Amino acid sequence: MIFSKFIHNKSSFNPSVITITLLMVIFLVLSTLIFPDGTTDVINWAKASIFKNFSWFYILSFSIFLFFLLILSVSSLGSIKLGANEEEPEFNFLSWLAMLFAAGMGVGLMFFGVAEPLSHYNSTITSGVAEQRQQAALLHTFFHWGIHAWAVYAVIALALAYFGFRYKLPLALRSCFYPLLKDRINGKLGDFIDILALIATLFGIITTLGFGASQLGAGLVSLGFLEESGYGIQIIIICVVMTLAVISAISGVGKGVKILSEINLSLAMLLLIFVLVAGPTLYLLSSFSDNLGTYFSNIINLSFKTYVYESEHTSWFTGWTVLYWAWWCSWAPFVGLFIARISRGRTIREFIFGVLAIPTLFCILWFTVFGNTAIWLDDTIAQGTLRALTSSPEKLLFEFLNYLPMPLISGILALVIISLFFITSADSGIYVLNNIASRDKSVSSPKWQSAMWGVLMAVVSIVLLGAGGLGTLQAMTLIAALPFAVLMIIMCVSLWKGVTADQKYFGAKVTPTSIFWTGDKWKDRLGQMLNQTQEKDILKFLKYTALPAMRELRQELIAVHNLNVEVVQSIAEEEAHIEIIIKKESMRDFMYGIKSVGHDVSDQLINDDHLPHIQHSTTYQPITYFFDGRTGYDVQYMSRTEIIADILKQYERYLSLLDDVGQELMSHEKTELAE
Incomplete structure (x- = not known):
């Protein structure tokens, strides 16, 4: 002693x-x-x-x-x-x-x-x-x-x-x-x-x-x-x-x-x-x-x-x-x-x-x-x-x-x-x-x-x-x-x-959702950010925000532009997802989907008194996925019009690739699928 x-x-x-x-x-x-x-x-x-x-x-x-x-x-x-x-x-x-x-x-x-x-x-x-x-x-x-x-x-x-x-x-x-x-x-x-x-x-x-x-x-x-x-x-x-x-x-x-x-x-x-x-x-x-x-x-x-x-x-x-x-x-x-x-x-x-x-x-x-x-x-x-x-x-x-x-x-x-x-x-x-x-x-x-x-x-x-x-x-x-x-x-x-x-930390980019933010309804968005999203919240988002957005866009594409468009939905508690598919004859179809993805939360964050909004061991996010298998991103803060804009942004990329490197790749994949 x-x-x-x-x-x-x-x-x-x-x-x-x-x-x-x-x-x-x-x-x-x-x-x-x-x-x-x-x-x-x-x-x-x-x-x-x-x-x-x-x-x-x-x-x-x-x-x-x-x-x-x-x-x-x-x-x-x-x-x-x-x-x-x-x-x-x-x-x-x-x-x-x-x-x-x-x-x-x-x-x-x-x-x-x-x-x-x-x-x-x-x-x-x-x-x-x-x-x-x-x-x-x-x-x-x-x-x-x-x-x-x-x-x-x-x-x-x-x-x-x-x-x-x-x-x-x-x-x-x-x-x-x-x-x-x-x-x-x-x-x-x-x-x-x-x-x-x-x-x-x-x-x-x-x-x-x-x-x-x-x-x-x-x-x-x-x-x-x-x-x-x-x-x-x-x-x-x-x-x-x-x-x-x-x-x-x-x-x-x-x-x-x-x-x-x-x-x-x-x-x-x-x-x-x-x-x-x-x-x-x-x-x-x-x-x-x-x-x-x-x-x-x-x-x-x-x-x-x-x-x-x-x-x-x-x-x-x-x-x-x-x-x-x-x-x-x-x-x-x-x-x-x-x-x-x-x-x-x-x-x-x-x-x-x-x-x-x-x-x-x-x-x-x-x-x-x-x-x-x-x-x-x-x-x-x-x-x-x-x-x-x-x-x-x-x-x-x-x-x-x-x-x-x-x-x-x-x-x-x-x-x-x-x-x-x-x-x-x-x-x-x-x-x-x-x-x-x-x-x-x-x-x-x-x-x-x-x-x-x-x-x-x-x-x-x-x-x-x-x-x-x-x-x-x-x-x-x-x-x-x-x-x-x-x-x-x-x-x-x-x-x-x-x-x-x-x-991973320093390479992380600002979420794509934020490019649509104008400052309007910032209090609502802050409330969403500080709310630990659960599966029921994602189902609600898919049903009342994302699905109506896809249906509205589908109606426009069919009625005005005469395209072959399909909306696929599965809003159940397990593996909930929705997709909008724009079909092509000789090319791979364009597909933009959103699915519910769960993530484990560490005990350190749950037990942190400075983070009172984190109480559950699992949190959920609506994550996009695409026709070409690229990594998706979280879209939970987007409004109906912002989701439409995001789908069109991805569709514009798809169309631009048809005249470039994507043409050979997409047509080749379409042929394989047909066979």
């Missing part, structure tokens, strides 16, 4: 979300410290169970995310804006692409840029001559870092941006489920969503901290600043980095962090260009083109491949692809929130293209330059020295740079880039964790909360690194990401429901 009151009065935390999350994390830390072997065994058992039973789910889910986005982008829904219809993008297109480009960078690319292609090249997943093995090694690397990874980020980013900027909901994960849960997103179900997202994000960031700490330690040893890099050095690195990140988060110097990020991006590009120029430049440029073709020509096959028919590669598949998919799921709220915040005013189509295409192309370029160069060096100069270090991937980047000119300068540059990525990632991670755990996303969090997250991430990463190294961190990410992946599937359903309702 005291803790709950403190949380409510002294923090921005949602008490339920933060309490359950902290209890779970504290339980994990204490279990690891008190029962290290038993806890490790349980984590490994859970990891093995997920590998055995849910690897297919990860693969299928990521493919669903990708194809869901592609369908959205090519459909008419792609033109919907992430904001008001008249809203312009907050950033110009090039600046926006540059920020997406920055989002594609991180500790992961620095850690795996050399290590992953070499690991695949040196594994059983590749076969054939050296060139074929190299091509396959790069292909699997691109698959892990390419369009599928960014599809996961894009799904969450799109949902956050859409519901935040279009629905005007808080920029929070629970808002993404509004079409399914409505106001229940503010209750226990919303808390459950935030808890899953918070735990998945926490372990995703912690895993990245583990990679960064191990690579920074290896870099310091490689450059001669340390003699060795063990667990103690990693603890010091994590503490120093988290301290700097907390100071940055507490100071609120947003501009400073932005400037640091831009500087870091520039340094990373400088390192990329250096390796491109210092390495086999022409070979790398040719490889980039070839790698693009290989990747896009194999993407469908890899998207669904679970190696069920290649059991000898199952351990590689689970140890690489499935782990990566879990890692991307855990990072999705983190990266997604950043992308959503910079994408206001973009169309869905533009958003999907930018988020999927630009970072994917850059990742392919990055791994081509570092991966192809590393394999080329290992085969020609290093003579296998680099591939021998694939079991210690944190050392590979710096050993790789030793085979290029100016290794000390490039090594220091790499160390600075990793450090800055480490700090800015941790700083941004603190912001995202605060956002997910807050009860009010628009309120700034107290400074002590940033310090709490920094300490929590440092402690958990140190404890888990001590218990089992990076493997344990990866296992916890895999476990935490599984329920969140299920949540993301549901999020796709919610987003689809939201955008289809959006299109």
Whole structure:
């Protein structure tokens, strides 16, 4: 009770979300410290169970995310804006692409840029001559870092941006489920969503901290600043980095962090260009083109491949692809929130293209330059020295740079880039964790909360690194990401429901009835609008308004114009309808009908005290239908003369089509009917 009151009065935390999350994390830390072997065994058992039973789910889910986005982008829904219809993008297109480009960078690319292609090249997943093995090694690397990874980020980013900027909901994960849960997103179900997202994000960031700490330690040893890099050095690195990140988060110097990020991006590009120029430049440029073709020509096959028919590669598949998919799921709220915040005013189509295409192309370029160069060096100069270090991937980047000119300068540059990525990632991670755990996303969090997250991430990463190294961190990410992946599937359903309702709402036109309104008898029409029409009202309308109108028109058409006209009626309580039919010899008959159509009314509207006229679970409308099957419309507010005018309007359209495209179609249908 005291803790709950403190949380409510002294923090921005949602008490339920933060309490359950902290209890779970504290339980994990204490279990690891008190029962290290038993806890490790349980984590490994859970990891093995997920590998055995849910690897297919990860693969299928990521493919669903990708194809869901592609369908959205090519459909008419792609033109919907992430904001008001008249809203312009907050950033110009090039600046926006540059920020997406920055989002594609991180500790992961620095850690795996050399290590992953070499690991695949040196594994059983590749076969054939050296060139074929190299091509396959790069292909699997691109698959892990390419369009599928960014599809996961894009799904969450799109949902956050859409519901935040279009629905005007808080920029929070629970808002993404509004079409399914409505106001229940503010209750226990919303808390459950935030808890899953918070735990998945926490372990995703912690895993990245583990990679960064191990690579920074290896870099310091490689450059001669340390003699060795063990667990103690990693603890010091994590503490120093988290301290700097907390100071940055507490100071609120947003501009400073932005400037640091831009500087870091520039340094990373400088390192990329250096390796491109210092390495086999022409070979790398040719490889980039070839790698693009290989990747896009194999993407469908890899998207669904679970190696069920290649059991000898199952351990590689689970140890690489499935782990990566879990890692991307855990990072999705983190990266997604950043992308959503910079994408206001973009169309869905533009958003999907930018988020999927630009970072994917850059990742392919990055791994081509570092991966192809590393394999080329290992085969020609290093003579296998680099591939021998694939079991210690944190050392590979710096050993790789030793085979290029100016290794000390490039090594220091790499160390600075990793450090800055480490700090800015941790700083941004603190912001995202605060956002997910807050009860009010628009309120700034107290400074002590940033310090709490920094300490929590440092402690958990140190404890888990001590218990089992990076493997344990990866296992916890895999476990935490599984329920969140299920949540993301549901999020796709919610987003689809939201955008289809959006299109229907903004695409709705004023009812055709209103074109006849002149303002006369407006009080009567207002009374009709605020009366929930029942079936007896429709029968009355058909009998005393619509039917007399059709009979009057029929009389005129027969007496004056000598046409063959028929009025058909069925004014019963079930399927009541009336039709006027103008017959033609060689063409399809013109037919204008009105029928009674019932619509269910939601309980939410019935129970709304502000809508006292809505009391029945079903309402009825007189809806038109036509000879050619077009969609009809409501005519309940029309008078007798207005119905006659509406019939003549449709008949004029019918006559105009006789001389154009309608002649062939209508005559053909008439022939079929006769046969």
